[in-house]
Amino acid sequence: MDVDLRKLRYFVAVAERLHFGRAAEALHIAQPVLSRQIRALEEELKAQLFVRTKRATELTPAGEQLLADARPLLASAEALRRRVARAARGTDAFIVGFMPGLIVTPAVRALRERHPGLTVEVVRTTWDDQVEVVRDGRVDIGYVRLPVDQRGLRIRPLLTEPRVAVLPADHRLAGKDVIDIADLADERLLQDPDAVPEWRDIATELRRPGGRRPEPIFHAVEEKLEHVAAGHGVVVLPLSVVSFYTRPDVTYVPIADIPPNQVCLAWDSTRRSPLIAEFATIAADLQGDTAPSPEP
Structure with a gap:
């Protein structure tokens, strides 16, 4: 069975809001259409995803499992779309995400010097999206501050700070x-x-x-x-x-009695990009890291 990504997006919209009306409004579709799509998804999966009463909409255990799995799947699909669109435009670019307070210029400059024809861009992230921009393809690699949800990511420690x-x-x-x-x-x-x-x-x-x-x-x-x-x-x-x-x-x-903040590099674990491996090594070397290089 092939899972329809559009239905998954509809499901996630409802699951995050637990309200069909607000989800339909956010999706710019009619509520009856949304309800039919969710019923069709339940029939395809042979599982009830929501319990609806007059007062509330709640996820079933099957719905909770689908929500956990659907988010990274949709992010991966969006990342694929972004990379294909970039390739179709002939855009040779490498994009680095970074959190506030972190200076990434030396690593970015070093990568540019090694690849003169490569455009290296930077994107400022926040606590809320520092991992999502990696998963959905907005950046190729990101400087992140732990803790983060590490599912589907490769993580390389860089430094700690108070x-x-x-x-x-x-x-x-x-x-x-x-x-x-x-x-x-x-x-x-x-x-x-x-x-x-x-x-x-x-x-x-x-x-x-x-x-x-x-x-x-x-x-x-x-x-x-x-x-x-x-x-x-x-x-x-x-x-x-x-x-x-x-x-x-x-x-x-x-603050004396709490551990320091850990800064790491994070990238999609399914990607085998030589540029990602090279940038990770450059960034680690600049921090004095002698850990083994990631696989390309």
Whole structure:
């Protein structure tokens, strides 16, 4: 049986929203059409994917499994489309993703010098899309900050750097040489707590009845720093990020008892590209890494 990618996209849209009406709106199709497509997919797979009641739409165990498998499959299909389109245009380009605070220029320049006819481009990523841009083909290789979902990826460690608490300049902890993560237990964290599991495990606001944190959570570095400066809460970031975005109304303090942030290279594990292998070796050599080179 061949799985229809269009039906999979429709399924993912519903599964992510758990609402047929909102999914249909996002897909720009009529809700009855979407419902028919989902029923057709269930018939093809011989499995019920959703339980629908008057009050809610929920995934069945089969639906949960399909969602886990469908996302990387759709990303791979999109990556294939991008690479084929690039080849059809005759565009000889290599694209590198990078997270805020990381300087990738030396490795990019070295690859350009080795391949004068090659266009090497860079794409700034975020905590939310640093892995997705690799999976869907927007970049050939990415500098990522762990933790990330490593399924379908090859990961090569590059470096580690300390993590610091970013605080308003007049915060009670400002000026200290070092703090422990427990000192932030009563603070409002302005980022996804999964990015700082050490805080998540001891946070006062997550230990209240229900264990749910208030919204919103901010994603862009600039947005986080604006809200820190305004006194709305704190964030925990790698040292290089804070150093890059220096501003007088925000300060930072090293956190002694949490592990450093790990910076790695990540690329699609199914690809056997000599350029990816070469760039990974260049980047690692520039960091003094003597690990074996990846297979081309």
